[in-house]
Amino acid sequence: MEHEERFDTKLEEGISSLVEKKGVTRRDFMKFCGLIAATLGLEATMLPKVAEALVSGPRPPFIWLQFAECTGCTEAFLRSSSPFIDDLLLNKISLEYHETVMAPAGDAALKSLNDAVSKYAGQFICVVEGSIPLANNGTYGMNGGQTMLQMAQQVCPQAKVMISLGTCACFGGLPAAAGGVTGAECVHGSLGGLRTIKLPGCPPNPVNFAALLVNYTLFGDYPALDSLGRPTFAYGKTVHSQCQRNGTQWCLRGFGCRGPSTYHNCPTVKFNDASSWCVQADSPCSGCSQPGFWDNGSFFNYSGTYGGGTSTTSD
Ligand code: FSX
Ligand code: F3S
Secondary structure (H helix, E strand, O other): OOOOOOOOHHHHHHHHHHHHHHOOOHHHHHHHHHHHHHHHOOOHHHHHHHHHHHHHOOOOEEEEEEOEOOOHHHHHHHOOOOOOHHHHHHHOOEEEEEOOOOOOOHHHHHHHHHHHHHHOOOOOEEEEEOEEEOHHHHOOOEEOOEEHHHHHHHHHHHOOEEEEEOHHHHHOOHHHOOOOOOOEEOHHHHOOOOOOEEEOOOOOOHHHHHHHHHHHHHHOOOOOEOOOOOEHHHHOOEHHHHOOOOOOOOOOHHHOOOHHHOEOOHHHHOEOOOOEOOOOOOOOOOOOOOOOOOOOOOHHHOOOOOOOOOOOOOO
């Protein structure tokens, strides 16, 4: 959809400088704003506010921790085909600590973490990727002589807002799969039930993260969450209920598709600049954003008979 509405001079200047820097058009930017607005279920009249939040909103301090994981969550941002998502991550927030993208290493990195926590105590937004090894006093996950658990215990309770990014941080994910020896647990469980917004997915969709930030900038509060702590704008409906194959002969339910028991907006937001998603690419949904993934959610462990698969809901 084309958005030709012009905004006030300051906002137009901000948009111009952003699109110039990214080598894309104003229309591309407005398309991205439209995707964010649609993801949040906002009226079209909110588009200028969404644009403003992306262009000139406040830059809250972020501390981004990475524990037991594959870095796929960060990669999903940095390699996103949307030219605006990496910009959002690197320029529209004040990224005080992030091991993958920061320049300092070793002691200097740990010092910058401690400095940032002291300086922004009670004000920073903390993003955690990965689950936390608890077995053997947490020694399966060490960072600078500290266990990941110790680091999480020191940093996370001082955050203003906690975001668990990816299934590992939200529910344990792959590091917590059967056969693992590290005793990895989700962030919420490892930290005595600390309140955290959960954005599961392996990897999570960067558009939902961008939408969460825009929502926070616009309304200054947590979005509506479901009983598991996931924003309902992204996890309010099953994949199956939004799937383009629903009711067609092309449905992959007989191949172990987990769409009927997986809550996520993949069919509408999609991945890679909204070009495709798992089922569109002929893969059954693996339930990667549900608790129990990998062991319970993945069709890789599907033990039924092809052609006769079952699902837990019928919507
Ligand atoms: Fe987990 Fe993320 Fe999957 Fe990987 O940080 S949700 S294994 S995409 O990297 O934590
Ligand atoms: Fe079929 Fe639903 Fe999966 S329509 S392909 S079972 S998401």
